[in-house]
Amino acid sequence: MSATDRRKVINKIVLATSTLFAVIGIFFLFWILFVLLKNGFEALNLSIFFNDGAPPLSVEELEILNKSREGLELSEFEQEELSWIEISGLRHAIIGQLMLAFGATLVGVPIGILAGTYVREYGADSKFANLIRDLSDVMMSAPSIVIGTFVYAIVVSPTGGFSGYAGIVALAIMMLPIILRTTDDMLGLVSNTLREAAIALGAPKYKMIMQVVYRGAKVGILTGILLAVARIAGETAPLLFTSFNTNFFETNLTEPIASLTVTMFNYATSPYEDWQQLGWAAALILAGFVLGLNIVGRVLLSMKHISTKKIFKKRKR
Amino acid sequence: MEKEIIDLEVKDFSFRYAGASADSLKKINLPIIKNKVTALIGPSGCGKTTLLRSLNRIHDLYPGNEYRGEVNFEGRNILSADEDLIHLRTRIGMIFQKPTAFPMSIYENIAYGLKLQGIKDKTVLSGRIEKALKGGALWGEVKERLNDEADALSGGQQQRLCISRAIAVEPEIILFDEPTSALDPISTEAIEKLIMELKDEVTIVIVTHNMQQAQRISDYTAFMYLGDLIEYGETDKIFNNPDEELTKQYISGQFG
Ligand SMILES: Nc1ncnc2c1ncn2[C@@H]1O[C@H](COP(=O)(O)OP(=O)(O)OP(=O)(O)O)[C@@H](O)[C@H]1O
Numbered sequence: 001m002s003a004t005d006r007r008k009v010i011n012k013i014v015l016a017t018s019t020l021f022a023v024i025g026i027f028f029l030f031w032i033l034f035v036l037l038k039n040g041f042e043a044l045n046l047s048i049f050f051n052d053g054a055p056p057l058s059v060e061e062l063e064i065l066n067k068s069r070e071g072l073e074l075s076e077f078e079q080e081e082l083s084w085i086e087i088s089g090l091r092h093a094i095i096g097q098l099m100l101a102f103g104a105t106l107v108g109v110p111i112g113i114l115a116g117t118y119v120r121e122y123g124a125d126s127k128f129a130n131l132i133r134d135l136s137d138v139m140m141s142a143p144s145i146v147i148g149t150f151v152y153a154i155v156v157s158p159t160g161g162f163s164g165y166a167g168i169v170a171l172a173i174m175m176l177p178i179i180l181r182t183t184d185d186m187l188g189l190v191s192n193t194l195r196e197a198a199i200a201l202g203a204p205k206y207k208m209i210m211q212v213v214y215r216g217a218k219v220g221i222l223t224g225i226l227l228a229v230a231r232i233a234g235e236t237a238p239l240l241f242t243s244f245n246t247n248f249f250e251t252n253l254t255e256p257i258a259s260l261t262v263t264m265f266n267y268a269t270s271p272y273e274d275w276q277q278l279g280w281a282a283a284l285i286l287a288g289f290v291l292g293l294n295i296v297g298r299v300l301l302s303m304k305h306i307s308t309k310k311i312f313k314k315r316k317r
Numbered sequence: 318m319e320k321e322i323i324d325l326e327v328k329d330f331s332f333r334y335a336g337a338s339a340d341s342l343k344k345i346n347l348p349i350i351k352n353k354v355t356a357l358i359g360p361s362g363c364g365k366t367t368l369l370r371s372l373n374r375i376h377d378l379y380p381g382n383e384y385r386g387e388v389n390f391e392g393r394n395i396l397s398a399d400e401d402l403i404h405l406r407t408r409i410g411m412i413f414q415k416p417t418a419f420p421m422s423i424y425e426n427i428a429y430g431l432k433l434q435g436i437k438d439k440t441v442l443s444g445r446i447e448k449a450l451k452g453g454a455l456w457g458e459v460k461e462r463l464n465d466e467a468d469a470l471s472g473g474q475q476q477r478l479c480i481s482r483a484i485a486v487e488p489e490i491i492l493f494d495e496p497t498s499a500l501d502p503i504s505t506e507a508i509e510k511l512i513m514e515l516k517d518e519v520t521i522v523i524v525t526h527n528m529q530q531a532q533r534i535s536d537y538t539a540f541m542y543l544g545d546l547i548e549y550g551e552t553d554k555i556f557n558n559p560d561e562e563l564t565k566q567y568i569s570g571q572f573g
């Protein structure tokens with residue numbers, strides 16, 4: 001066997017093995033997706049978006065409900081029973097989740113961007129700036145349940161109870177390092193000559209940053225924000241100790257607030273079939289939400305050379 | 318011959334970068350004559366860029382650099398600690414080696430410096446922008462698409478945009494650091510022509526590696542070597558009959 005032949009054979013073996021493992025990986029990925037989509041769509045119906053949490057149904061009630069959904073004839077007694085049935089939905093959890101995510105974004109984004117700006121534009125390579133970078137890397141890899149307990153100690157305990165605000169604080173803390181580091185990195189991609197050009201025209205440093213550097217980095221920073229929101233949207237652990245959960249529709253942030261993740265966990269681990277169904281629906285809705293954010297983030301990133309201004313302008317027309 | 322006015326006077330000027338163990342510029346003495354083109358030439362690393370960037374104190378963007386000596390402009394030493402750098406930079410503009418169009422429209426690029434000066438009136442802005450783009454020999458090519466993104470322009474057009482942006486704020490002096498080294502011959506010719514036209518209005522200092530370019534466009538030439546100013550004089554004299562042996566060797570291409 002010549003050296004070239006051997007190389008070709010080895011090449012083929014390596015290619016075959018790596019393909020095989022890629023296929024295995026993809027198989028599990030699609031399996032998960034398939035199970036999620038199948039069960040999720042089976043459980044999904046319109047009432048989920050309009051009803052809040054309700055007590056679980058008894059076996060008999062569930063039978064009647066399923067019968068009516070399949071369009072079968074109901075006896076008088078069953079019809080009477082059906083009118084009493086309170087069907088559970090996820091409205092409270094969807095709204096709660098949106099409020100928590102939105103609140104966390106409102107708190108986490110400005111702090112993260114300003115801190116990232118400090119680190120890149122003012123701290124540069126100083127020890128203090130590098131310390132902040134290291135700390136945020138540590139924070140990023142900290143188990144989210146630890147952040148939950150931390151917020152429990154500093155917010156929940158002193159204020160005397162679980163609350164939406166505590167949940168927002170926990171999620172904002174989780175977003176902070178991601179946004180800080182993305183801002184830091186994206187500002188780092190803006191070339192120094194652009195900064196110098198602004199300074200050379202007589203711009204004060206803060207105007208250089210806000211009017212020129214941010215413009216150069218805005219698509220990247222926006223992507224970082226979307227990915228950070230997607231990241232926190234799937235968190236359960238930090239919410240268990242903070243916003244906790246409720247089966248009721250609640251928009252008062254001083255009260256416990258439902259979230260899709262905690263609701264999903266509670267419903268899925270409950271012994272009641274209708275609740276388990278809702279668990280699947282919650283999983284599907286959450287996955288769709290996160291997927292949507294990721295797609296938008298990635299599309300934005302791939303359009304990096306196009307300024308967002310153009311996109312917005314086109315949309316207006 | 319008309320009377321020569323010294324616009325900017327570099328006196329016993331030394332410069333050291335933060336953390337460096339030696340001066341990058343050593344006791345430079347150089348007059349910059351008003352409404353003339355002064356070329357800075359010399360081998361790579363001799364300090365041309367360092368000197369140029371001292372004249373609008375852009376070095377101050379990075380901490381720890383050290384200036385010594387004087388640079389006198391409009392009756393004051395601009396190296397003094399209380400110099401108003403923002404005002405200084407509106408009086409002394411700068412063009413970089415690579416075009417530095419801001420990530421905004423052509424119109425907004427030119428408007429940027431004007432807005433910094435507090436000009437907000439739309440008609441005033443439009444007038445100044447048209448004037449600047451005409452001055453930068455770009456008006457004809459972009460007047461139909463002022464709202465297009467500036468990075469859609471070619472490299473040569475972007476460089477002329479940067480020149481337009483600099484002249485829009487009507488500076489006294491413009492500093493050019495190898496403005497054509499990244500451009501094709503046609504764009505280079507356009508910019509050289511522009512520089513020669515500009516000197517009616519502004520004083521120009523240009524760093525160049527191109528000996529022909531220095532001869533074509535400059536009135537005075539300063540030859541630098543290893544942080545020292547070796548020789549300064551009228552361009553014709555420096556290129557045809559230099560006093561220093563080192564200058565002669567450099568312009569005849571024996572090193573550098
Ligand atoms: N940021 C910096 N920090 C420390 N030293 C520097 C820095 N920039 C330049 N130098 C040093 O200062 C000296 C002069 O550099 P400068 O860039 O002014 O040279 P130049 O004449 O412009 O060269 P070129 O023709 O290659 O552009 C060089 O020895 C260089 O190594």
Ligand SMILES: [Mg+2]
Binds near residue numbers: 365366367524
């Ligand atoms: Mg240089």
